[in-house]
Amino acid sequence: MSILRRDLEFRSLKTTLALMENINPDTLPLVQVLPFFLLALLIYGLAEFAFVHYRLRRAKTGEYGMAVKGLGFTMLAGLGMGLLLGPVTKLLFAVWGASLSPFDAGLSPLGWIYGFFIYEMSYWLQHWLAHKVRLLWCLHSPHHAPRSMNIFVGFNHSFLETLLYMPFTLGFIPALLGVDPAIIAVLTFVDVVWGNILHVSDNVVSRRWSVLERFMQTPSYHRVHHAQNVRYMDTNYNSITLLGDWLMGTLQPLKEHEPVEFGITRPVNTSSFLDVHFGEFLLLWRDLKKADSLSQGFNYLFRPPGWTPQGEQQTASARKHRALNATQMTDA
Ligand SMILES: [Zn+2]
Ligand SMILES: [Zn+2]
Numbered sequence: 001m002s003i004l005r006r007d008l009e010f011r012s013l014k015t016t017l018a019l020m021e022n023i024n025p026d027t028l029p030l031v032q033v034l035p036f037f038l039l040a041l042l043i044y045g046l047a048e049f050a051f052v053h054y055r056l057r058r059a060k061t062g063e064y065g066m067a068v069k070g071l072g073f074t075m076l077a078g079l080g081m082g083l084l085l086g087p088v089t090k091l092l093f094a095v096w097g098a099s100l101s102p103f104d105a106g107l108s109p110l111g112w113i114y115g116f117f118i119y120e121m122s123y124w125l126q127h128w129l130a131h132k133v134r135l136l137w138c139l140h141s142p143h144h145a146p147r148s149m150n151i152f153v154g155f156n157h158s159f160l161e162t163l164l165y166m167p168f169t170l171g172f173i174p175a176l177l178g179v180d181p182a183i184i185a186v187l188t189f190v191d192v193v194w195g196n197i198l199h200v201s202d203n204v205v206s207r208r209w210s211v212l213e214r215f216m217q218t219p220s221y222h223r224v225h226h227a228q229n230v231r232y233m234d235t236n237y238n239s240i241t242l243l244g245d246w247l248m249g250t251l252q253p254l255k256e257h258e259p260v261e262f263g264i265t266r267p268v269n270t271s272s273f274l275d276v277h278f279g280e281f282l283l284l285w286r287d288l289k290k291a292d293s294l295s296q297g298f299n300y301l302f303r304p305p306g307w308t309p310q311g312e313q314q315t316a317s318a319r320k321h322r323a324l325n326a327t328q329m330t331d332a
Contacts, residue, residue, distance in 0.1 A: 041196055045151040052203045060148045062271025067152035069273045077159035086162035087188050090171035094184040097175030105178040115183035118174045124244025126169035127237035137305045138280040139165055145276045147263040154199035158277055195239040198222035215242055220254045227260040230323045233316040
Protein backbone atom coordinates (compact mmCIF):
# COMPACT_ATOMS: atom_id res chain seq x y z
CA MET A 1 0.00 0.00 0.00
CA SER A 2 1.35 3.38 -0.87
CA ILE A 3 -0.37 6.52 0.25
CA LEU A 4 2.07 9.04 -1.11
CA ARG A 5 4.78 9.54 -3.63
CA ARG A 6 8.02 9.19 -1.71
CA ASP A 7 9.88 10.68 -4.62
CA LEU A 8 8.40 14.06 -3.81
CA GLU A 9 10.90 16.38 -2.20
CA PHE A 10 9.59 18.31 0.78
CA ARG A 11 12.07 20.21 2.86
CA SER A 12 9.90 22.37 5.07
CA LEU A 13 6.54 22.29 6.81
CA LYS A 14 5.28 25.00 4.50
CA THR A 15 5.95 22.94 1.42
CA THR A 16 4.66 19.84 3.22
CA LEU A 17 1.28 21.54 3.60
CA ALA A 18 1.15 21.66 -0.18
CA LEU A 19 1.25 17.85 -0.11
CA MET A 20 -2.47 17.74 0.62
CA GLU A 21 -2.97 18.40 -3.06
CA ASN A 22 -0.70 15.47 -3.95
CA ILE A 23 -2.45 12.84 -1.84
CA ASN A 24 -4.84 10.96 -4.02
CA PRO A 25 -8.01 10.38 -1.95
CA ASP A 26 -8.43 6.95 -3.60
CA THR A 27 -5.24 5.78 -1.90
CA LEU A 28 -6.38 6.89 1.55
CA PRO A 29 -9.26 4.49 2.36
CA LEU A 30 -8.70 4.79 6.11
CA VAL A 31 -8.82 8.58 6.02
CA GLN A 32 -12.05 8.27 4.06
CA VAL A 33 -13.55 5.87 6.60
CA LEU A 34 -12.56 8.07 9.56
CA PRO A 35 -15.39 10.66 9.20
CA PHE A 36 -17.96 7.82 9.26
CA PHE A 37 -16.40 6.37 12.38
CA LEU A 38 -16.39 9.81 14.02
CA LEU A 39 -20.05 10.27 13.05
CA ALA A 40 -20.89 6.85 14.57
CA LEU A 41 -18.99 7.88 17.70
CA LEU A 42 -20.95 11.13 17.89
CA ILE A 43 -24.27 9.27 17.59
CA TYR A 44 -23.15 6.80 20.27
CA GLY A 45 -21.96 9.72 22.43
CA LEU A 46 -25.39 11.38 22.27
CA ALA A 47 -27.09 8.07 23.13
CA GLU A 48 -24.64 7.55 26.01
CA PHE A 49 -25.35 11.07 27.28
CA ALA A 50 -29.12 10.52 27.06
CA PHE A 51 -28.83 7.24 29.00
CA VAL A 52 -26.53 8.59 31.73
CA HIS A 53 -28.41 11.89 32.04
CA TYR A 54 -32.08 10.93 31.74
CA ARG A 55 -32.03 7.33 32.94
CA LEU A 56 -29.29 7.29 35.57
CA ARG A 57 -29.35 11.04 36.34
CA ARG A 58 -25.59 10.99 36.80
CA ALA A 59 -24.29 13.10 33.90
CA LYS A 60 -22.12 16.09 34.75
CA THR A 61 -23.68 18.23 32.01
CA GLY A 62 -21.16 21.08 32.38
CA GLU A 63 -18.33 18.69 31.47
CA TYR A 64 -20.09 17.61 28.28
CA GLY A 65 -20.54 21.26 27.30
CA MET A 66 -16.89 21.99 28.01
CA ALA A 67 -15.74 19.03 25.87
CA VAL A 68 -17.84 20.25 22.94
CA LYS A 69 -16.39 23.78 23.33
CA GLY A 70 -12.87 22.30 23.45
CA LEU A 71 -13.41 20.36 20.23
CA GLY A 72 -14.92 23.42 18.54
CA PHE A 73 -11.93 25.51 19.58
CA THR A 74 -9.50 22.89 18.22
CA MET A 75 -11.32 22.89 14.88
CA LEU A 76 -11.28 26.69 14.72
CA ALA A 77 -7.58 26.84 15.66
CA GLY A 78 -6.84 24.12 13.10
CA LEU A 79 -8.55 26.05 10.35
CA GLY A 80 -6.70 29.20 11.43
CA MET A 81 -3.35 27.42 11.31
CA GLY A 82 -4.21 25.60 8.09
CA LEU A 83 -3.65 22.30 9.90
CA LEU A 84 -7.21 20.92 9.90
CA LEU A 85 -7.73 18.11 12.42
CA GLY A 86 -5.20 16.16 14.49
CA PRO A 87 -5.06 12.91 12.43
CA VAL A 88 -4.57 14.82 9.17
CA THR A 89 -1.94 17.05 10.78
CA LYS A 90 -0.13 13.97 12.05
CA LEU A 91 -0.02 12.54 8.54
CA LEU A 92 1.40 15.81 7.19
CA PHE A 93 4.07 15.83 9.89
CA ALA A 94 4.86 12.17 9.05
CA VAL A 95 5.40 13.06 5.40
CA TRP A 96 7.60 15.95 6.45
CA GLY A 97 9.65 13.69 8.76
CA ALA A 98 10.00 11.04 6.04
CA SER A 99 11.28 13.62 3.59
CA LEU A 100 14.07 14.52 6.02
CA SER A 101 14.84 10.96 7.17
CA PRO A 102 18.09 9.36 5.99
CA PHE A 103 16.47 5.91 5.87
CA ASP A 104 13.17 4.17 5.20
CA ALA A 105 12.19 0.91 6.93
CA GLY A 106 9.61 0.33 4.20
CA LEU A 107 6.42 -1.71 4.14
CA SER A 108 7.87 -5.21 4.44
CA PRO A 109 6.67 -7.35 7.43
CA LEU A 110 9.81 -6.27 9.28
CA GLY A 111 9.06 -2.64 8.41
CA TRP A 112 5.59 -3.05 9.95
CA ILE A 113 6.97 -4.65 13.13
CA TYR A 114 9.56 -1.87 13.42
CA GLY A 115 6.90 0.77 12.69
CA PHE A 116 4.53 -0.63 15.30
CA PHE A 117 7.29 -0.80 17.94
CA ILE A 118 8.49 2.76 17.25
CA TYR A 119 4.91 4.13 17.23
CA GLU A 120 3.96 2.44 20.51
CA MET A 121 7.18 3.54 22.22
CA SER A 122 6.85 7.08 20.85
CA TYR A 123 3.30 7.13 22.19
CA TRP A 124 4.48 5.98 25.61
CA LEU A 125 7.29 8.56 25.67
CA GLN A 126 5.24 11.56 24.49
CA HIS A 127 2.51 10.71 27.01
CA TRP A 128 5.01 10.13 29.85
CA LEU A 129 6.62 13.51 29.05
CA ALA A 130 3.16 15.12 28.99
CA HIS A 131 2.68 13.96 32.59
CA LYS A 132 6.25 14.55 33.83
CA VAL A 133 7.19 17.92 32.29
CA ARG A 134 5.04 20.69 33.72
CA LEU A 135 5.00 22.83 30.57
CA LEU A 136 3.71 19.84 28.60
CA TRP A 137 1.26 18.99 31.40
CA CYS A 138 -0.28 22.42 30.78
CA LEU A 139 -1.15 21.13 27.27
CA HIS A 140 -2.28 17.69 28.41
CA SER A 141 -4.21 18.51 31.61
CA PRO A 142 -7.45 19.56 29.81
CA HIS A 143 -7.85 15.91 28.81
CA HIS A 144 -7.60 14.87 32.47
CA ALA A 145 -9.73 17.63 34.01
CA PRO A 146 -13.20 15.97 33.73
CA ARG A 147 -14.37 14.32 36.96
CA SER A 148 -16.43 11.75 35.10
CA MET A 149 -15.76 9.48 32.14
CA ASN A 150 -17.74 9.67 28.93
CA ILE A 151 -17.00 9.23 25.24
CA PHE A 152 -16.59 13.00 24.73
CA VAL A 153 -13.57 13.08 27.09
CA GLY A 154 -11.70 11.44 24.19
CA PHE A 155 -12.14 14.65 22.20
CA ASN A 156 -11.31 16.93 25.08
CA HIS A 157 -7.74 17.92 24.23
CA SER A 158 -5.92 21.21 24.00
CA PHE A 159 -5.65 22.32 20.36
CA LEU A 160 -1.90 22.75 20.87
CA GLU A 161 -1.62 19.10 21.86
CA THR A 162 -3.79 17.76 19.03
CA LEU A 163 -2.46 19.97 16.26
CA LEU A 164 1.21 20.35 17.20
CA TYR A 165 2.54 18.19 20.05
CA MET A 166 1.07 14.84 18.96
CA PRO A 167 1.68 15.32 15.21
CA PHE A 168 5.31 16.15 16.04
CA THR A 169 5.90 13.28 18.49
CA LEU A 170 3.77 10.64 16.73
CA GLY A 171 4.08 11.73 13.09
CA PHE A 172 7.33 13.60 12.56
CA ILE A 173 9.60 11.67 14.98
CA PRO A 174 8.63 8.09 13.94
CA ALA A 175 8.91 9.08 10.26
CA LEU A 176 12.31 10.64 10.95
CA LEU A 177 13.27 7.28 12.47
CA GLY A 178 12.39 5.60 9.18
CA VAL A 179 8.79 4.46 9.81
CA ASP A 180 6.84 4.64 6.56
CA PRO A 181 4.08 7.32 6.70
CA ALA A 182 1.60 4.67 5.45
CA ILE A 183 2.21 2.71 8.67
CA ILE A 184 1.81 5.90 10.70
CA ALA A 185 -1.50 6.54 8.89
CA VAL A 186 -2.80 3.05 9.69
CA LEU A 187 -1.70 3.23 13.34
CA THR A 188 -3.19 6.72 13.64
CA PHE A 189 -6.48 5.29 12.42
CA VAL A 190 -6.32 2.44 14.97
CA ASP A 191 -5.31 4.99 17.61
CA VAL A 192 -8.24 7.32 16.87
CA VAL A 193 -10.73 4.43 16.84
CA TRP A 194 -9.46 2.45 19.84
CA GLY A 195 -8.26 5.50 21.79
CA ASN A 196 -11.77 6.96 21.69
CA ILE A 197 -13.46 3.67 22.60
CA LEU A 198 -11.30 3.66 25.75
CA HIS A 199 -13.39 6.60 27.00
CA VAL A 200 -16.73 4.76 27.02
CA SER A 201 -18.70 5.73 30.15
CA ASP A 202 -18.23 3.51 33.21
CA ASN A 203 -21.98 3.90 33.72
CA VAL A 204 -22.53 1.99 30.47
CA VAL A 205 -19.65 -0.50 30.39
CA SER A 206 -18.28 -1.41 33.79
CA ARG A 207 -16.91 -4.93 33.33
CA ARG A 208 -13.30 -5.64 32.44
CA TRP A 209 -12.63 -7.08 28.96
CA SER A 210 -11.15 -10.45 30.04
CA VAL A 211 -8.73 -11.78 27.38
CA LEU A 212 -8.19 -8.35 25.79
CA GLU A 213 -6.87 -7.01 29.12
CA ARG A 214 -3.77 -9.20 28.67
CA PHE A 215 -2.37 -7.28 25.72
CA MET A 216 -4.64 -4.33 24.83
CA GLN A 217 -5.41 -1.08 26.58
CA THR A 218 -9.08 -1.27 27.61
CA PRO A 219 -11.56 1.18 29.15
CA SER A 220 -10.63 -0.27 32.55
CA TYR A 221 -6.91 0.52 32.11
CA HIS A 222 -7.67 3.96 30.72
CA ARG A 223 -9.98 4.84 33.62
CA VAL A 224 -7.03 4.08 35.88
CA HIS A 225 -4.97 6.50 33.76
CA HIS A 226 -7.60 9.22 34.32
CA ALA A 227 -7.61 8.70 38.10
CA GLN A 228 -6.32 11.05 40.75
CA ASN A 229 -5.95 8.20 43.27
CA VAL A 230 -2.28 8.22 44.32
CA ARG A 231 -1.77 4.56 43.41
CA TYR A 232 -3.15 5.11 39.89
CA MET A 233 -1.39 8.41 39.02
CA ASP A 234 0.95 8.39 36.00
CA THR A 235 0.25 4.84 34.79
CA ASN A 236 -1.11 3.19 31.59
CA TYR A 237 0.27 5.68 29.05
CA ASN A 238 -0.32 3.69 25.84
CA SER A 239 -3.54 3.91 23.83
CA ILE A 240 -3.45 0.74 21.71
CA THR A 241 -1.50 -2.11 23.34
CA LEU A 242 0.13 -2.62 26.73
CA LEU A 243 3.61 -2.84 25.16
CA GLY A 244 5.18 0.44 26.31
CA ASP A 245 3.68 0.32 29.81
CA TRP A 246 4.74 -3.27 30.20
CA LEU A 247 8.33 -2.54 29.09
CA MET A 248 8.64 0.66 31.13
CA GLY A 249 6.96 -0.64 34.30
CA THR A 250 3.99 1.75 34.27
CA LEU A 251 1.21 -0.80 33.83
CA GLN A 252 -1.46 -0.60 36.54
CA PRO A 253 -4.61 -2.74 36.40
CA LEU A 254 -7.75 -1.58 38.19
CA LYS A 255 -7.90 -2.81 41.79
CA GLU A 256 -11.36 -4.10 42.59
CA HIS A 257 -11.28 -2.56 46.08
CA GLU A 258 -10.10 0.87 44.89
CA PRO A 259 -12.60 2.61 42.60
CA VAL A 260 -11.32 5.34 40.28
CA GLU A 261 -11.69 8.94 41.35
CA PHE A 262 -11.59 10.83 38.04
CA GLY A 263 -9.89 14.19 37.53
CA ILE A 264 -6.79 16.16 38.48
CA THR A 265 -5.64 17.16 41.94
CA ARG A 266 -6.06 20.95 41.66
CA PRO A 267 -9.49 22.49 42.24
CA VAL A 268 -10.84 23.07 38.73
CA ASN A 269 -14.17 24.30 37.44
CA THR A 270 -14.80 21.48 34.96
CA SER A 271 -17.56 23.34 33.15
CA SER A 272 -15.30 26.32 32.46
CA PHE A 273 -13.48 26.17 29.14
CA LEU A 274 -11.01 28.84 30.31
CA ASP A 275 -10.17 27.11 33.60
CA VAL A 276 -9.85 23.66 32.02
CA HIS A 277 -7.71 24.79 29.07
CA PHE A 278 -5.68 27.64 30.57
CA GLY A 279 -5.84 27.19 34.37
CA GLU A 280 -2.56 25.24 34.50
CA PHE A 281 -0.81 27.87 32.36
CA LEU A 282 -1.99 30.57 34.79
CA LEU A 283 -0.64 28.67 37.80
CA LEU A 284 2.67 28.06 36.02
CA TRP A 285 2.92 31.76 35.17
CA ARG A 286 2.32 32.67 38.85
CA ASP A 287 5.08 30.27 39.92
CA LEU A 288 7.47 31.63 37.28
CA LYS A 289 6.91 35.16 38.60
CA LYS A 290 7.84 33.90 42.10
CA ALA A 291 11.05 32.23 40.86
CA ASP A 292 14.12 33.98 42.26
CA SER A 293 16.68 32.48 39.87
CA LEU A 294 16.94 31.26 36.31
CA SER A 295 17.43 27.66 37.44
CA GLN A 296 14.31 27.86 39.62
CA GLY A 297 12.32 29.09 36.62
CA PHE A 298 13.77 26.24 34.56
CA ASN A 299 12.74 23.74 37.25
CA TYR A 300 9.19 25.12 37.33
CA LEU A 301 8.94 24.73 33.55
CA PHE A 302 10.50 21.32 33.05
CA ARG A 303 10.25 19.37 36.33
CA PRO A 304 7.11 17.33 37.06
CA PRO A 305 3.89 19.10 38.09
CA GLY A 306 3.90 19.56 41.87
CA TRP A 307 7.62 20.37 42.07
CA THR A 308 8.34 23.15 44.54
CA PRO A 309 11.68 24.76 45.50
CA GLN A 310 10.97 24.31 49.20
CA GLY A 311 8.66 22.33 51.44
CA GLU A 312 7.00 19.02 50.74
CA GLN A 313 7.05 17.95 47.07
CA GLN A 314 3.61 17.34 45.57
CA THR A 315 4.74 15.42 42.47
CA ALA A 316 3.02 12.11 41.72
CA SER A 317 6.14 10.10 42.55
CA ALA A 318 6.65 11.96 45.89
CA ARG A 319 2.99 11.34 46.79
CA LYS A 320 3.33 7.66 45.88
CA HIS A 321 6.50 7.38 47.93
CA ARG A 322 4.81 8.89 51.01
CA ALA A 323 1.73 6.69 50.56
CA LEU A 324 3.94 3.60 50.30
CA ASN A 325 5.88 4.54 53.44
CA ALA A 326 2.61 5.16 55.32
CA THR A 327 1.32 1.71 54.31
CA GLN A 328 4.55 0.06 55.40
CA MET A 329 4.33 1.83 58.77
CA THR A 330 0.72 0.67 59.18
CA ASP A 331 1.71 -2.87 58.23
CA ALA A 332 4.68 -2.92 60.67
ZN1 LIG B 1 -2.60 11.37 30.20
ZN1 LIG C 1 -7.98 9.62 27.97
